[in-house]
Amino acid sequence: MERLREEVYQANMELRDCGLVTATFGNVSGIDRSNQVVAIKPSGVPYGELSPQKMVLVDLEYNVLGGELNPSSDTRTHVMLYRAFKEIGAVVHTHSTCATAWAQAMKPLPCFGTTHADIFYGEVPCTAVMRDDQISRDYEEETAVQILETFKHYDYNQIPGVLVACHGPFAWGQTPHKAVYHSLMLETIAETAILSLNIDPGLKAIKRSLLDKHFLRKHGANAYYGQTGKE
């Protein structure tokens, strides 16, 4: 558990150092699949006061496993994603500026270029707005319900992030570090997309063949980017 806490702590600090956090908005969690334990940032604690020991451990039924601190108020969203997306090892939530701007506009983020296509295999979807009956139930669980509803039509391994309507982005990955990376790239492509629309308000997504080429040169059986082939 110490290693998980350390890794989740480091990823939370990385999130802040990337400029993705305003005040205490933003949190990273990670899961130890063999023990079914999730480590997550405590709720409302300033980043400067965090430490590995302050990462809160919870099980998949939301029980806090020791410690004095409340887990992030978004914990139930994280945990439900772990239950549904069996292959992910970490979840990140931010209110990063440009991705949040898209979420607030309630629009999917179109794939306008190869930076996007390198990470996300097509548009990053935006959930439906939460219905009133959902809001009156468990809000954080229903946030996950919104996401899972949306991913009936997408592959979470190929699109490691989502825009929650009127709220902000979630991203995930195999490790806390990778999930933070996906959050950073989501913010980056969200910003570039807004600027591209400034230049051409009628801009359309790139063609399928280009999307395929870029995503598949970094992912899947025939990937050839990075040092992987040498290791």
Add this chain to the structure above:
Amino acid sequence: MERLREEVYQANMELRDCGLVTATFGNVSGIDRSNQVVAIKPSGVPYGELSPQKMVLVDLEYNVLGGELNPSSDTRTHVMLYRAFKEIGAVVHTHSTCATAWAQAMKPLPCFGTTHADIFYGEVPCTAVMRDDQISRDYEEETAVQILETFKHYDYNQIPGVLVACHGPFAWGQTPHKAVYHSLMLETIAETAILSLNIDPGLKAIKRSLLDKHFLRKHGANAYYGQTGKE
């Protein structure tokens, strides 16, 4: 008084460190309600030269209580807010870029998302433009008059900030630290709102049920965010 000065000094430095200050624009004050004394940043002194001792003490009739420095030229606005808003402990004024852009556009900042709803219970109002007869009277007092006129229709405890038309934002809170936090969040949501309008120029505010849910999970009797429940 030393503790108040220290707290107000720290909050002024925090304001600068958040990137909310250009040159000497921006000031924080705090009030000691039991002694009816306000500590405020001196006028036109560079942030790098401030110290707790340089915070100027004034009473609620604007009298300077000792010291060599003039208080901020906005002192009368701060003091009038303390007289009218009995439950606040601190006031912040900035010319932060995006909140000022909304103030200059003379438009209330609509609630486009949950980041906004977490802090402000609905739109952040914009005052009317100051009338010529007001300008010819005491300008800084009339700035407060504008704000108080506007808050006949809003609850200052639920909307801890305002846009003064053609000028810039004021925010407040129970402590100097919290008032700075509200200033920072006002700037953040002002920026995100501009970007959301870039994506969808016809965007409308979020629905009431979502606003209620987000504001009330952090505020009021049933709040469950942060560590409060454990302390």
Add this chain to the structure above:
Amino acid sequence: MERLREEVYQANMELRDCGLVTATFGNVSGIDRSNQVVAIKPSGVPYGELSPQKMVLVDLEYNVLGGELNPSSDTRTHVMLYRAFKEIGAVVHTHSTCATAWAQAMKPLPCFGTTHADIFYGEVPCTAVMRDDQISRDYEEETAVQILETFKHYDYNQIPGVLVACHGPFAWGQTPHKAVYHSLMLETIAETAILSLNIDPGLKAIKRSLLDKHFLRKHGANAYYGQTGKE
């Protein structure tokens, strides 16, 4: 002369530290009126390699007074401004992003708020585009000619800056430090103005009475801002 060089050097570094400089674009000069000597940044030298001794001294006929380095390629523009604007002590030229965007758009910067009105007594004018016969003469002198032509209709003491069409901003002041401050404020209001137009594309300048109030509370016989009255 050493004091002038030191002051001009410090102001050049301040310009960079304010974020107003990209690569080697941007320069500050100052004048010793009693000796009719101007100190100016050398041409094309990286900011990290500057020192007070590297500031180049020139007289008002453009003669370099000793030293190994060429003065800034904009020297003739600076010098002509000193000859025409008798009360200024320093000139700053930058290609700062937002002020340059207005200059490239060939539009005066309207006064949309009190931040602007605190420094510039009305719109910051934009020169005419340089005519071909001017371009074929001494380009840097003609840049000053453009500015001086424009200021037939403005008071350089009340509007301490200008946008040179298709090029970028110049600002001035009584000291190098103040001229840098005017450059910084010009960039700030240029940015805020673009954002205000994003929110309301039809926005008009603030009314005269508000402009008068703000400019005159910081400038002229009845100014009451800052610590001046105490010194």
Add this chain to the structure above:
Amino acid sequence: MERLREEVYQANMELRDCGLVTATFGNVSGIDRSNQVVAIKPSGVPYGELSPQKMVLVDLEYNVLGGELNPSSDTRTHVMLYRAFKEIGAVVHTHSTCATAWAQAMKPLPCFGTTHADIFYGEVPCTAVMRDDQISRDYEEETAVQILETFKHYDYNQIPGVLVACHGPFAWGQTPHKAVYHSLMLETIAETAILSLNIDPGLKAIKRSLLDKHFLRKHGANAYYGQTGKE
């Protein structure tokens, strides 16, 4: 080779320090023309882990000359540019935000001002979108084919950069340092151009006479900018 590696390493770090790099996107290469050897950043290695020794050496037939690391996945694009543009000594590729926004919008970057004209002698072209038959061949080679096709109509010595449609910018120069400088200036003018279009959506490029004046005062036989004439 050690000097080349050192120079290429320094330029890669400079690229990051300029803020042109997000995550591992972005790479600099340099060529030793006498030995026909190119040094280039390794693929997918974080900037903080780079060293001169990790720069990968390749020949002009793409053979890696020793070392354990894979060269940048963009190596073939760099090498083909060296083969075609005989006078360049370095190539830089980034996904810098604003230049990428133009590339994604598939539009050439018009010359809106003298900052642009100081570096690029006219618009920075945008390539055609890659055809499907190209995508199915060697993608990185075809990226160079796109660029070379475009430069049939431009002079690579006078326009040291290009926007690759749906992808991002490439820039080049006589040294790694200069190529990084061109990348930085391309990002700068791309940003300013977007802002100028915000102010005036119908803005046109500057006139030819002004373009000539600015480009030619820094380049070619009659250049008079900087310290060159003294050295």
